[in-house]
Amino acid sequence: MSFSDEELIEGCRKHDRNMQEKLYDKYARSMFVVALRYVKLEQEAEDILQEAFVKVFQSIGKFRKDSTLSYWIKRIVVNTALNHQRSKLYLYPMVDVTDLKKKGDEADAISSFSHQELLRMIGELPDGCRTIFNLYAIEGYKHFEIAKLLKISEGTSKSQYSRAKSLLKEKLRLYAKIGYERVGDQG
Amino acid sequence: MNGSEIRDSFEKQWQEALEGAELSPSGRVWEQIDRDLANADASRYKRKAIIYKYAAVVAILVAVSVSIPSNWIRKGASDQFVAQKENQPTLVSIPSLPNANGSDDAGANGISYNHIISFPAEKDEEKSADKRVDLYTDQHTYELFTSISRKGSQGLDVDLDQFWIDPVPDYSFSSVVSQRNKYNRFWAGVGLGSSSFDPNYQSNTTDEVTSAVLTSRPHLVKDTKGGGSISSVSEEISEGVNFQLGLNMGMRIANRWTLESGMQYGEAMLTTTTNIVVENRHFARSVPLSSEASNLESINRTQEIVEYVEDDVVLNNTFHFASVPVKAGFIILDKRVNLRINAGVITNFYLGNTLKDPTKSLATIELSPGDNSPYRTVSFSGHAGLSVGYRLLKNLDLMVEPNYAQSIHPFIGTSSNFAATPSGLGLSAGVRYNFK
Numbered sequence: 001m002s003f004s005d006e007e008l009i010e011g012c013r014k015h016d017r018n019m020q021e022k023l024y025d026k027y028a029r030s031m032f033v034v035a036l037r038y039v040k041l042e043q044e045a046e047d048i049l050q051e052a053f054v055k056v057f058q059s060i061g062k063f064r065k066d067s068t069l070s071y072w073i074k075r076i077v078v079n080t081a082l083n084h085q086r087s088k089l090y091l092y093p094m095v096d097v098t099d100l101k102k103k104g105d106e107a108d109a110i111s112s113f114s115h116q117e118l119l120r121m122i123g124e125l126p127d128g129c130r131t132i133f134n135l136y137a138i139e140g141y142k143h144f145e146i147a148k149l150l151k152i153s154e155g156t157s158k159s160q161y162s163r164a165k166s167l168l169k170e171k172l173r174l175y176a177k178i179g180y181e182r183v184g185d186q187g
Numbered sequence: 188m189n190g191s192e193i194r195d196s197f198e199k200q201w202q203e204a205l206e207g208a209e210l211s212p213s214g215r216v217w218e219q220i221d222r223d224l225a226n227a228d229a230s231r232y233k234r235k236a237i238i239y240k241y242a243a244v245v246a247i248l249v250a251v252s253v254s255i256p257s258n259w260i261r262k263g264a265s266d267q268f269v270a271q272k273e274n275q276p277t278l279v280s281i282p283s284l285p286n287a288n289g290s291d292d293a294g295a296n297g298i299s300y301n302h303i304i305s306f307p308a309e310k311d312e313e314k315s316a317d318k319r320v321d322l323y324t325d326q327h328t329y330e331l332f333t334s335i336s337r338k339g340s341q342g343l344d345v346d347l348d349q350f351w352i353d354p355v356p357d358y359s360f361s362s363v364v365s366q367r368n369k370y371n372r373f374w375a376g377v378g379l380g381s382s383s384f385d386p387n388y389q390s391n392t393t394d395e396v397t398s399a400v401l402t403s404r405p406h407l408v409k410d411t412k413g414g415g416s417i418s419s420v421s422e423e424i425s426e427g428v429n430f431q432l433g434l435n436m437g438m439r440i441a442n443r444w445t446l447e448s449g450m451q452y453g454e455a456m457l458t459t460t461t462n463i464v465v466e467n468r469h470f471a472r473s474v475p476l477s478s479e480a481s482n483l484e485s486i487n488r489t490q491e492i493v494e495y496v497e498d499d500v501v502l503n504n505t506f507h508f509a510s511v512p513v514k515a516g517f518i519i520l521d522k523r524v525n526l527r528i529n530a531g532v533i534t535n536f537y538l539g540n541t542l543k544d545p546t547k548s549l550a551t552i553e554l555s556p557g558d559n560s561p562y563r564t565v566s567f568s569g570h571a572g573l574s575v576g577y578r579l580l581k582n583l584d585l586m587v588e589p590n591y592a593q594s595i596h597p598f599i600g601t602s603s604n605f606a607a608t609p610s611g612l613g614l615s616a617g618v619r620y621n622f623k
Contacts, residue, residue, distance in 0.1 A: 015228065017221070017546055024217055029209035036210065046216045053216075054223045110200040115208040118201070137198035138205060165197065 005069040012060045020057050027070065028053070031077045033115065037134050038081035040123050052080040078139060082149070085131050113175060121171040129164035136161050221546045225501040228545060229458040232427050236383040239428065243382070243612040246589035247573060373622045375436040376586065382613020384429035384455040387594075389606040420463055424504060427457035429611055431510070435619070445516035445527065452509055455609075459504040459542055462497055464549065475500050475542060475549050503545055507538040512570060525584070527574040533592065537562045560600070567596035568609070582621045589614050 003011070003022055011019025028049065035045035035052070055076050063072055110118065122130055135141040135149070136157070143161070147154040433451030440446050461475050514531030540562070542552040556564040572590030579585050593610040 015224075017224065020224065021217065021221075024220065028216070029211050030207070032210050032212040033205065033208045037205070042212075046212050049212055050216050050219045050223070053220050054227075057220075057224060058227065110204045113204065115205065115210070118204055119208075119210075137201050140202075 009060060009063060009069065012057055015057075023056075024053055027073050030070070031073060033119065034074055034077045035081055036119050037122050037138065038078075038085060038131060044084070048077065048081050048084055052077040055080065078135075082131065085127060086150075109176070110172065113172075117175060121168055121175065124171065125164055125167055129160050129167065132157055132160040133164035133168070137165075221548075222499070222501070225545050228503075229425065229501055232456060232458060233425065236385075236426050236428050239381055239614065240383045240612045243589040243591075243614045246575075246587065246614055373436070373438050374584075374619045375434070375622070376584075376617050376619030377434055378432075378586065378615050378617025380429075380431040380433075380451075380453075380588075380590075380613055380615030382429045382431075382590070382592070382611040382615075383426060384457065384609060384611045385426040386424045386457060386607040386609050388424040420461070422459065422461040424607065425458045425460070427455060427504075429453055429455040429613065431615065433510070435512075435617070437516070437619075443518040445518065447514045447516060447529065447531075448512060450509065450511055453507070455506040455508070457504040457506070459502045460499065461502070462499050464498045464500060475502055475544065475552065500544060500549060502542045502549075504540060504542050506540040509536040509538060510534065511536075514570060514572075516574065523578045525576040525578075527576070529570070529572045529574055529588070529590070531570050532595070533568045533570050535566045535568060535598075537564050537566065537598075561605075563596075563598060563600055566594065566598045568592045568594045572615075576619070579618070584619045584621065585616075586619055587614070587616045 003019070008019055008023040008026070012023055031052065032045060032049050035048040036042065039045050039048065052073070056073055059076075063069065113121075122133065125133060131150070132146055135146045136143065141149070143154045143157040146152075146157040150157070431451045431453040433449050435447055435449030437445055437447035459475075464475055510533050512531055512533040514529045516527040516529045519526040519528060537556050537560070539553065539555045539560075541554070544551070554560055554562070556562070570590060570592045572588045574586055574588040576584040576586045589612070591610070591612050594608040597606075598609060599605065599607050
């Protein structure tokens with residue numbers, strides 16, 4: 001039996017463990033991907049997921065319906081991930097940039113990669129680059145918002161993002177090449 | 188190309204590629220969340236218990252701070268009365284009084300004389316005391332007089348400084364004089380109560396518990412996945428909340444003394460933690476193992492090998508009691524607001540308890556009174572409280588009582604390998620009807 005978000009929220013507000021488990025079952029898989037984008041190891045992502053869902057259940061009474069439940073949970077997962085990352089976030093010293101210029105126009109066929117491959121590429125980024133890439137490219141934060149969130153300068157956010165983007169493009173090409181070689185080997 | 192254009196291409200591709208992506212985390216994540224939530228639930232109970240504790244302490248402090256000044260006021264008023272008795276009416280109780288015309292026929296014509304007032308005023312002067320006066324006798328207090336007139340020497344064979352209440356027919360006298368509730372001899376009421384419930388759980392040493400729970404049962408073996416060495420059993424019953432509902436009745440046995448009893452049903456919600464879970468193919472679910480459940484027939488009787496695993500589990504432990512309190516009370520203040528100190532003994536009848544896993548993944552253990560129970564069917568606890576009443580209606584009082592209860596007789600049976608002497612601070616409230 002599937003429950004609507006409203007029913008799940010109501011059940012969770014009453015600390016009904018069955019409803020809490022159903023809410024977890026409904027959102028855990030998508031939120032696990034969110035957590036995975038911020039860390040290198042699955043174990044770390046599971047720790048983030050666990051901490052985030054405990055926060056979700058403890059603060060669900062504060063949930064207002066001005067956003068979707070999914071978006072609200074995602075924000076908690078992202079914030080939890082950022083808290084995990086903050087302690088070890090090291091941003092490589094780079095020259096701050098004031099504007100981003102597009103350096104190329106590679107038609108990166110991102111959609112041709114599986115989720116797991118894309119997550120692996122993100123996971124291979126340095127911590128700082130990975131966090132800023134996630135916030136800017138996936139979550140849709142602006143650089144000044146990221147700067148405020150991570151207490152860095154806007155230029156640092158831009159330069160880190162630029163580096164992340166460059167590294168990812170390189171990985172896209174590399175992964176594509178490996179993939180073609182594998183396909184070729186099989187043929 | 189500006190930032191937003193970049194977001195429209197490269198970033199958008201990433202967003203779309205990862206949109207709707209799902210991967211299953213391992214099962215341990217929910218297990219850990221479940222455990223965290225169970226611990227949080229237990230903490231919530233503990234917080235509630237602490238709140239009740241503080242509420243009871245505050246109520247006791249408020250009640251004491253109200254009662255002490257009121258006693259001073261009473262004492263002060265009494266001293267003042269003595270000081271001013273030359274000018275104030277005082278009560279002289281006379282079993283039989285002549286009526287107004289001086290005859291000794293006190294009951295004639297439906298006339299009654301209940302009291303006489305000593306009023307050392309000037310002779311021959313007509314005086315009246317048209318005001319509220321508290322008059323105390325052995326059995327009654329009247330608080331309203333409409334007319335106390337001095338009759339001087341008119342037909343009374345008493346000193347001139349004595350006055351009496353104007354003789355009025357019984358029915359009119361009743362309408363003039365109102366009798367206050369404290370002189371209502373019997374009362375009955377209903378009440379609800381809540382208190383902290385600290386089991387003061389004392390386990391034997393870990394080795395002793397381990398020996399009692401595991402070593403003495405050769406059929407219990409550790410799950411091979413968990414290694415071969417025997418585990419250490421660790422368990423605890425922690426503080427919770429107790430709720431009661433009951434009927435009470437009482438009577439005044441002397442001017443300031445009361446006796447009260449009744450019947451209550453109570454539920455104490457505690458938390459038990461243990462680290463051993465038993466698995467048996469006869470059980471539909473795994474069973475948490477604790478000293479409380481050490482006498483479980485279902486485990487003892489089985490001769491086959493039963494596996495156990497180490498798993499920290501938090502269980503809701505709900506006790507059910509019926510109680511019969513017998514309390515003596517001393518009335519401190521008996522006005523519209525009344526105060527009474529109560530002390531007595533509560534006989535507790537243990538009706539059973541339930542160990543329930545809030546996650547519902549373990550079997551629920553229900554313990555009943557009897558030979559297999561670690562708890563005594565009958566136990567006793569001492570009770571002390573300060574009852575604060577407020578007159579809502581003519582015969583109806585609202586009652587609140589901060590109280591403290593402490594076990595004074597072993598709650599745990601002699602064969603158990605743990606001890607518990609429950610105690611708790613609480614607050615009860617209710618209404619009581621005073622019979623005329």
